Amino acid sequence: MEISLSLSSGHKTVQNILKTQAFTVSIADEDHVVACDYVGVVSGHKEPNKLEKAGFTYTPSSKVHAPIINELPICLECRLKDYDLDTEIMKGEIVNVSVDERVLDETGRVDVSKVKPITFDPFNNQYVGLGKVVGRAFKDGLKLK
Template structure:
């Protein structure tokens, strides 16, 4: 029998590492879990007051890298420590960056998949900023590609479990989309 609980949730959440430059061109990154894809070429991220939020408002461009199991400590660190207090937090956790050729934002070299984004809309509400952006590019390390496409089985993606307050790895494929259900036809 199902039991009624006090609070609902949607989980898991992707662990997104948001990369930006500040007014001096200094790279910054933060860990954000409140985001997702909208349709085929847009994303939405909800951010509270952060240096990254200010940088997005300033430049209207940013990158989103996907956290991996191999880099989970560094990915967690950039979410724990504020860029307003620790200017070299990327270097402290071992991240290096390369400037994107599509947007004015850094690509974290140690994370194998990054999307490049341009802001479409900023919505300020309830001490939160919702960023809606167009995906204008994708960078992926060759090691995570199969037949020229990102192979999620090779990336080592992690998700944020809002119930357990932990990171979990993304598992194996359990069936083909728009295929496995055909057994009921």
């Protein structure tokens, strides 16, 4: 599996990823909106301890040379595949997905209502909670066959 991100080359994060050839992507959740927004708006060049200042703790990944934020329930652990300086598109191979047990249901599957993921609404510059089921993947479309 692969993930693509658009990241400006001037960010300290990009410089670190290019050095380590690895990165993690944690899923922001409703319980940590302020902290997640903070680490997104504050530069690591100006605040080297921004994770700690946001109240986050971290554990080194056992799969890649990058941190896993303990407070966020899902983390993609990735090896850098490519970074294009012209487009500022970063591609990574997902080598592991860490999931905190607190967001699993009784069968061991991820329960999105426990994850409480958020997304960015660029039309209104706000974060929106996700979780309402609106259809069944790879099944509902079969009605049109």
